[in-house]
Amino acid sequence: MKSDILFTSANKNKYLSAPAENYIIPASPVFSYIVEQFLKNGDNINLPDKLVIDNREYQKNQVEYYYNKFLFLKNKGVFLNKRKDEFGKLDGKQIEWQLANVDHLVFEVTDACNLKCKYCGYGEFYTDYDERVNKYMPFEIAREMINYLVNLWQSPLNYSQNHNVTVGFYGGEPLMNIDFIKKVIDYLEKLSIPKIHFRWSMTTNALLLGKSMDYLVEKDFSILVSLDGNEENHGYRVNHNSKNSFPDVHQNVRQLQQKYPDFFKRNVNFNSVLHNKNSVSEIFDYIKKEFGKNPSISELSDAGIRPEKVEEFKKTYRNNYESLQQAENYEDIINESILNNPDFRELTSFAGQYSGNIFERYTDLLSKKIKKTYLPTGTCSPFSKKVFVTVNGKILPCERIGFQHALGVVSKNGVQLDLEQIAQRINSYYNNITEQCSSCHRTQTCVQCIYYLDKLSEKPVCKGFTNEKRFSDYLARNISYLENNPGDYKKVLEDVSIE
Structure with missing residues (x-):
């Protein structure tokens, strides 16, 4: 059961969090005094004729005003109306609906790569992936997955009048299997499915x-280039002869920009x-100056680390928030690329919970206030965001979790999804x-993916568990940010997609 919490911002302003209604109410000094009395003693509230708080005197009429x-x-x-979270259950129909409306299909087109990056998610630090054997996905595997989804996209379960589906190509290095990519695109374009519009994306080193840019431009690909900054920053991204790939990457990216x-x-x-060869400041400065772009900056994943590599991983790992705070050009980075600000990213989920102005779908605007049920943890519902197919035909809800x-699984004989x-x-x-979730105060804004926890089949210990003290700090941190950056609230509501 979650109860009312009084908390104080960094600017010494007090607020009341009423979890039953998801209210956060500014609390004046006298009002805070009354609420503190009530939370401690119930209805036995002592109302003095005169009250002194922080060297300021309040008269009886002022105290009575706030008491009323x-x-x-x-x-x-509002008060003592405790919230008890109700957790729902998944069923097959929900998952089928997600598949019918999924808008991102990603193929791991090959596990081969022309680089051998030290920190690669399929490299020496990690254990939770299939053995890399330079395998290339056959087109027939993709065709079976596509046909399975097409049947659902054309079914009554698909509720969209204009369904935009992004088909992504992932690796390994996807351009090493460009023929597969061309066959998939040609197949989808010839299907000509009513109300379904396809877009193409790729992550590439x-x-x-240089060899494929004309085709990628012709098909209007969205391209995400992996680049860790300048040549020294890029030092972990080496070829199989341990040579830094930076000169070739820079040349090819510049060629694309000029052509x-x-x-x-x-x-x-x-x-x-x-990582420990770059910093947020160095990355941002280089890519912004060289290519006029604001990079997205990712931390190394700490899930699935080999036990014998833990110490080396710790030496390589760098924290995004700490690196940003150390940047001399902190304000420039935040102003140019606000999503690289961890405080702002946390604010997006906070605003989604407490603003009262964010809805998951248009029909929610027409419905009365409905008591929501939640799935435990912040794990995405299966296939709510994407379908990821590995080079071995394994079907996952995301490329970020262990295989x-x-x-x-999908094979040349069809799709097996029970x-x-x-x-x-x-x-x-x-x-x-x-x-654990029942006792946690952040069930409605949880960001903990269950697949990053150990011992799922036993009793996993949640890394993100939040008691009342941690939750009070979370509220104070976000309200303090809004007090100091009031314009960012509008940015969250108007410019950022909260998922």
């Missing part, structure tokens, strides 16, 4: 960009991995952690 305001809110059920400047400006972006969590069995399996994971 308190009584008004109390009669409206850019070593083969197709409009396409480059519109369709090309950069992702950089933060041991595959939910099905939706009810998937639901039962995931519900069993949820059952093992529900007790």
